[in-house]
Amino acid sequence: MGIKRIEAIIRPERLEPLRVQLEAVGYPGMTVSETEGHGKQRGVENSFRGNIYKTYFIPKVKVVLTVSEKSVKAIVDTIIEVCKTGKPGDGKIFITDVAEVIRIRTEEKGLDAL
Amino acid sequence: MAQVLHLYGSRKLHAASIRRPGVYNVVSPAPFPSIHFQPGFTEESGIKRAGSSGLAQEEAVVKRFIEKFKDKEQRGLFYSLLGGKMLGLLILYGVILAVPAYFNGHLHADVTPTAQAATAAAPAAAPAVVPDPPYVNPINTMWVLVTAFLVFFMQAGFMFLEAGFARTRETINVLLSGIVDTCLCGLLFYAWGFAWMFGSGNGFIGNQYYFLQNIPLTYGSCGVATLAVFLFQFAFADTCSTVTTGAMVGRTGFVGDLIYSVGVSGFIYPILGHWAWGPDGWLNNIQPAAFHDFAGSTVVHTIGGMVALAGAIVLGPRLGRKFVRDGGGPMPGHDMTIAAVGAVILWFGWYGFNPGSTLSAMDFIGIARVATNTTLAACAGGLTPLFYLYPRLKKWDCGISINGFLGGLVAITCPCYWVSPLGAIIIGAVAGIVVVWGVDLMEHLRIDDPVGAWPVHGLCGIWGTWSLGLLATGEFGASTTTGADNSAGSVVTGLFYGGGWHQFEAQVIGNAAIGGAAFIVGLLLMYAVHYLTGTLRVSKEGEMEGLDLHEHGGVAYPEMVTR
Numbered sequence: 250m251g252i253k254r255i256e257a258i259i260r261p262e263r264l265e266p267l268r269v270q271l272e273a274v275g276y277p278g279m280t281v282s283e284t285e286g287h288g289k290q291r292g293v294e295n296s297f298r299g300n301i302y303k304t305y306f307i308p309k310v311k312v313v314l315t316v317s318e319k320s321v322k323a324i325v326d327t328i329i330e331v332c333k334t335g336k337p338g339d340g341k342i343f344i345t346d347v348a349e350v351i352r353i354r355t356e357e358k359g360l361d362a363l
Numbered sequence: 364m365a366q367v368l369h370l371y372g373s374r375k376l377h378a379a380s381i382r383r384p385g386v387y388n389v390v391s392p393a394p395f396p397s398i399h400f401q402p403g404f405t406e407e408s409g410i411k412r413a414g415s416s417g418l419a420q421e422e423a424v425v426k427r428f429i430e431k432f433k434d435k436e437q438r439g440l441f442y443s444l445l446g447g448k449m450l451g452l453l454i455l456y457g458v459i460l461a462v463p464a465y466f467n468g469h470l471h472a473d474v475t476p477t478a479q480a481a482t483a484a485a486p487a488a489a490p491a492v493v494p495d496p497p498y499v500n501p502i503n504t505m506w507v508l509v510t511a512f513l514v515f516f517m518q519a520g521f522m523f524l525e526a527g528f529a530r531t532r533e534t535i536n537v538l539l540s541g542i543v544d545t546c547l548c549g550l551l552f553y554a555w556g557f558a559w560m561f562g563s564g565n566g567f568i569g570n571q572y573y574f575l576q577n578i579p580l581t582y583g584s585c586g587v588a589t590l591a592v593f594l595f596q597f598a599f600a601d602t603c604s605t606v607t608t609g610a611m612v613g614r615t616g617f618v619g620d621l622i623y624s625v626g627v628s629g630f631i632y633p634i635l636g637h638w639a640w641g642p643d644g645w646l647n648n649i650q651p652a653a654f655h656d657f658a659g660s661t662v663v664h665t666i667g668g669m670v671a672l673a674g675a676i677v678l679g680p681r682l683g684r685k686f687v688r689d690g691g692g693p694m695p696g697h698d699m700t701i702a703a704v705g706a707v708i709l710w711f712g713w714y715g716f717n718p719g720s721t722l723s724a725m726d727f728i729g730i731a732r733v734a735t736n737t738t739l740a741a742c743a744g745g746l747t748p749l750f751y752l753y754p755r756l757k758k759w760d761c762g763i764s765i766n767g768f769l770g771g772l773v774a775i776t777c778p779c780y781w782v783s784p785l786g787a788i789i790i791g792a793v794a795g796i797v798v799v800w801g802v803d804l805m806e807h808l809r810i811d812d813p814v815g816a817w818p819v820h821g822l823c824g825i826w827g828t829w830s831l832g833l834l835a836t837g838e839f840g841a842s843t844t845t846g847a848d849n850s851a852g853s854v855v856t857g858l859f860y861g862g863g864w865h866q867f868e869a870q871v872i873g874n875a876a877i878g879g880a881a882f883i884v885g886l887l888l889m890y891a892v893h894y895l896t897g898t899l900r901v902s903k904e905g906e907m908e909g910l911d912l913h914e915h916g917g918v919a920y921p922e923m924v925t926r
Contacts (some may be wrong), residue, residue: 269745295695298762298802299752302692 250360252347256323257285258329258340261310261344264331270331271314277363279314290337315347317360343349369413376914388789433551466576472643477694500586503844507539507591513715514598521605523705525612528696528762528814532909533613533926534919540608544624548601551629556600557593566645568634568890584724585844588794595719599663600636602716604628606667607885609816610675614682614906617914619898626888627670636662637879652865654873655855656721657733659872660777660827666881667823672810673885674787677893680811682906687806694813697926699761706765710741713772717779723844729780732839736779737772740791744771747795764801764817767795773820773825778835779840781855793830794823828874832867835858 259267264281272277285306292305316324325342333339352362433436522541529537548556555573561582562571562769572578575593582589604627608620638644639654639662646654658661685691696702718730745768750765752760771791775782778790805811812818837856839847856862893899899907900906909925912918918925 296756296758296760297693297695298760298766299755299799300687300693301756302695344922349724 252350252360252363253316253318253321253326254345254347255314255316255328256343257312257332257347258284258309258342259312259327259328259332260338260340261308264310264312264326267312267328267331270327271324274315274320274327276312276316276324282311282313286310288337288341290302293338299362307338313355315350315363317363365715370871384867385631387389398824414519428735439665439724442582466574468660470495474835475850491538497607497852498586499581500723500844501723502724503585503722504588504591507719507722508593510715510719511591511595511598511714514595514602514719517598517602517709518605519711519837520584520708520710520739521602521609523701523708524765525609525705525782526706527698527700527702529612530694530909531697531918531920531923532911534697534744534911535915535917536615536617536910537608537612538919539915540615540620540624541605543609543621544628545601546605547621547624548628549597551602552593552597552633553624554629556633557596557627559632560598560636560641561592563642564637566641566648567638567645569637569641576622583722587722589773592722595722599659599716600628600632603659603663603667606664606816606820607670607674609814609820610671610812611678613812614678614900614908615910616672616898616901617910618919619892619896619900621770622892622896623670623674625887627885628666631670631835631881631884631888632662632666635666635880637875646740646869646876649869652855652862652869654869655781655831656777656787657780657827658717658776660773660775661877662788662826664773664776664820664824665828665874665878668819668824669881670818670877670885670888671812671816672821673882673889674899675812675817677886678891678900681813682842682903684811686809690811696813703765706769709769710772713737713741713776721780721842723842725844726842726846729839729842729847733779735784736782736787737775739784739792740771740775740779741768742771743791744768744774744795744798747792748799751796763799763802766819769795770798770819770823773823774830776824777827778831778848781835781839781857783834783836784838785832790830792836794826797826802818818847823877825874828870829867831855831857832864833859834868835862836860837862881920 252285254259261283267278285308287305287307292303293307295304296302312328314324321344325344349358350360350362351358404896407531428542432441473531518541522538525537525541526534536764553575557575558571559569560568562573564570575590576587578593580589581587582592605622607623607627608615611620639646639656680686681694684694687693714734714737720732721729721733724730745764748767749759752758752763768791771794774790774797775787779787782790800820801822802812804814805817810817835855835857837854837860839849840853840855841848855866858864858867889899901910901913909918911925
């Protein structure tokens with residue numbers, strides 16, 4: 250049974266609803282960081298004193314969950330359900346393989362560490 | 364020679380490698396563990412470690428001293444250093460005693476002889492008549508002092524406003540230059556600023572009261588103690604000096620800032636201000652209507668705005684600033700919270716700026732009228748640009764509302780004593796639109812003005828000065844201790860109230876003379892600082908890493924990424 254790393258870049262205001270929904274689905278733990286970036290649109294336009302300026306990096310939140318392969322579908326479906334607004338800037342989910350997981354406190358390895 | 368220079372250059376530590384936050388912090392403020400791993404670091408030991416290192420250093424210093432003291436030669440060195448320091452202190456003490464003793468006989472020149480005559484006459488047993496001392500009006504003096512404190516508080520407003528419109532990387536520079544401009548202005552105004560501006564001399568410059576020597580007990584006709592007037596006028600000079608920094612945020616070297624500040628506070632402001640406010644200023648004598656500027660739309664704000672414009676032109680835009688006509692846009696401020704609150708603090712301070720210029724608490728009707736006009740102009744100025752800009756982008760812009768009500772306040776500063784409340788609303792409303800035009804004009808001319816100093820202070824100062832010639836009601840004349848002098852010859856009447864063009868012409872002449880001179884001399888000053896000292900603009904690397912790190916060795920927000 251493999252272990253997968255789900256990395257989701259989402260809108261900052263969706264973080265709290267996502268946490269609530271994931272609680273219902275069940276997950277071992279998560280790591281959250283603030284970040285910024287842009288996609289195909291290459292940024293947005295804002296205005297200051299009547300003139301427009303371009304902002305190339307938009308604040309986002311990155312949520313990283315490392316879960317067993319079984320749970321991936323449920324978690325990814327939850328993320329999409331909570332974070333989708335239909336407008337550009339919703340974000341992306343990246344799923345990669347994890348070579349090893351170790352719990353530092355007890356030195357358990359593999360699925361036991363999740 | 365080149366080798367020596369190269370050696371010197373290579374020993375100069377590069378700012379980027381030495382002053383980054385976090386490298387030398389003993390305790391990391393971040394919630395996550397510091398990436399600079401310290402062996403043996405635990406939750407408990409972290410706090411202990413910070414405390415113990417300080418004491419260990421001091422112990423080492425004492426040990427080194429005791430070791431050195433055992434050597435005879437080192438002892439001799441120590442005693443001669445000590446002797447030298449004592450000598451220096453003695454000399455300093457001598458200077459502290461000598462300077463006031465030299466000046467002591469010269470303060471209150473017109474009171475001391477009287478007192479001496481009185482004491483000389485009494486023991487002579489001749490019935491000498493002791494004349495009354497000059498009358499100091501207590502409530503008027505208190506009024507001028509309290510309003511001086513309010514105007515001084517505008518410095519806090521300016522610091523907030525300019526810091527909010529700047530980027531995080533230059534915030535400390537903005538704050539410190541505000542403080543330093545204030546300190547320099549106080550000392551220069553004491554030394555010769557007050558003398559040139561308010562002493563009698565000729566129509567262009569004063570020549571009395573250098574270093575506040577031989578000042579009369581009261582200044583002017585309202586019985587206000589001279590030092591209270593000095594303080595009040597210092598606060599005004601400080602305002603002018605701070606306005607100039609607004610357009611020069613983000614790329615001005617600190618030394619260059621010090622130098623041009625001396626130029627503005629010490630030379631430009633007092634001399635040009637004398638023309639309008641000096642006892643024998645030439646603008647008081649033009650016929651048939653004299654130039655009027657109640658609280659300084661021209662003297663404070665136009666001068667400040669013009670020097671700011673000169674500075675912005677000579678400096679050039681900040682690196683990376685592309686203008687709208689070239690496909691770029693403005694650089695937004697980093698903190699609208701302090702910008703907006705700072706602007707409202709300025710509004711609050713303006714309740715000292717305008718009403719205090721009556722210089723008399725007994726002219727209570729005048730004070731109420733001035734305060735009301737001030738308020739209404741700000742209210743109108745805050746709203747008109749908001750609605751004017753909405754159609755452009757369908758957004759309600761906070762920055763333009765801030766600049767708008769400040770522009771309204773600047774504009775009403777000249778005519779506030781002589782217009783009606785409705786006139787004040789019109790003046791403020793037009794000022795708000797003028798600010799938008801000014802911002803667009805600066806953008807079009809490719810002049811980078813981060814806080815809008817010229818549109819708000821320069822352009823609205825011009826509008827406010829002219830508006831007196833249009834909207835003065837003709838009900839009020841010159842302000843005196845107890846009220847307006849409303850005699851027929853002395854009332855101020857504008858064009859729309861049947862006064863003809865005379866007052867308007869006088870206003871245009873006065874504003875053009877002072878504003879034009881300020882701009883030309885400002886340009887000369889900025890070019891002189893730039894080309895003779897090279898300190899006006901910082902280096903490219905310094906500007907990119909930020910003035911805070913480059914000039915001040917730190918960042919304003921160490922726990923966050925600086926932009």
